[in-house]
Amino acid sequence: MIRVRGLRKHYKVHERPPGLAAALRSVVRRRYRTIAAVDGIDFDIAEGERVGFLGPNGAGKTTTLKVLSGLVHPTSGEVAVGGHEPRRRSDAFLKSITLVLGQKQQLLWDLPPGETFELNRAVYGVPRAQFEETLKELVSLLELGDLVTKPTRTLSLGERMKCELAAALIHRPRVLFLDEPTIGLDVSMQVTVRDFVKRYNERNGGTLILSSHDMEDVARLCPRVIVIDRGKLVYDGELQELVTRIRPDKRVVLRFSRPVDRADLERLGGAVVRHDAGESVLLVHKDAVNALVGTALAGLPVSDLTVENPPLEEVMSELFARGRTAREGAAT
């Protein structure tokens, strides 16, 4: 479905230090720097896959999505989406994809979202009966109710995002590109959007490519992740495998019915990362978890016990930190 080979996107940016003198100098002589937003990445995505793009700010995730959706022309490399070359923006290609940008909107600001839906129906050439059916499904799944008849400018951010999703799906695209769809939303609205995307994808199939800073978005929706850092692909595979590879330890949270000495905990093995009166947290290699749990239950007054993966944020921070260290090492 999606094939990317040697994708590069370089931007030439004007640089100027702050201050009046620098401002005047820049009028006479401009200094430019070439930035490699995407610097030679390869991957394939099969039809029906759900893939998350992860990476820190400026890593190249959004640029990659923009190239895949035909908005930005690549500097070099080969890109094909459903057999189309995105940069050509053929009708067949545009009708087969959608891109939701969390920080941009396609809804007409002064008109109710219903007008944008109608506009998209006409532009995408969706037959009236199919349009009515799709809209009914989207209104129900997203619980849009009377939002479609209120001017967009009067809607909250979360309500607008729900309508954005509906507008983006009116033509039933086969490939969904979602860029930060939950950015700025409160927790309950994040859950609503996530659940909708999951249910919609399960009902209608299609390929989903999601870019998000919110690890929870990716963890809930995408079994596979592609991690990009400084324009380069640093990981492509299952999310769980990435977690295991970077942080092979588990967090064992123990709650006690009476106080326990730190020395007793240290004897269990693993590292004690927190030790409070009634609760302690240990980091243990995944292979040693069973033994530790058995020993703890047998020898300590454990009232509750949970075993958790390390937070995804920590995994990603460590992955990027390792990348930085490797780059600095190579540079010296």
Add this chain to the structure above:
Amino acid sequence: MSLRSTARAFPTLLRVGFADAVAYRAEMLVWVLATTMPLVMLALWTAVARDAPVGRYGQPEFLAYFLATFIVRQIAGSWASWEMNFEIRNGTLAMRLLRPIHPLWGYTAEALAAMPMRLVVSLPVAAIALAVVSSRSVTHDPVVWALWAASIAGAWLLTLLVNFVVGCAAFFVESSVKVMDAWLVLFFVLSGYLIPIDLFPAGVRAVVDWLPFRFQIGLPVELMTGTHGRAAALGLLARQWAWVAVALGATTLAWRRGLQRFAAHGG
């Protein structure tokens, strides 16, 4: 998008564009007031011509000329370059590019959709004033009126295409607003908007006759006010549509080249 599909979608684009244009009633009225410069010039020039005519223009001729200018400006005006500049700079053009219809068709539909309300507000007043106060200074030749219809279409199209070319400049420079400002300075002086073209010295006139500005507004005004006979009108009309063809070529080139540089900034 094929022309057939575009034609099918166009009525909806116009309807939605119209709904958008009338969303703010106050803004619409203020906008009409902002295009009343010809009426200011009308007051100025009729005062100048109180004692003696200026060239072939006495007070009734100035009255007819600037009322006609006001009408033509209302019909043939376009502001697409500002919208394009904004959308290219902050990346919202991306949302248009994702749809299977050429963004320039979208801007065109919006320009057309904004026209009816502008005309409803301003045209009856100006047309009645022109008919009552200065009907003798308006052409009565039906052939010239037919040529006028073609010239007003040409003026509208030329102005729109100029807006597209200047709007596309935002792909190449930080902002195309200043480019439009520079164009407008020349337009105001050389189009007949502030000064009738035939009041220019002969040397300047020879240059102005070949520049595009006059064909954006001056030509339809001149045809309305009976400045040209049929043959001269036809010649000028051909020149106007030649400029339309040039502007169309420049738009195609600027859009294609510009799009390669589009970065869809801002998230």
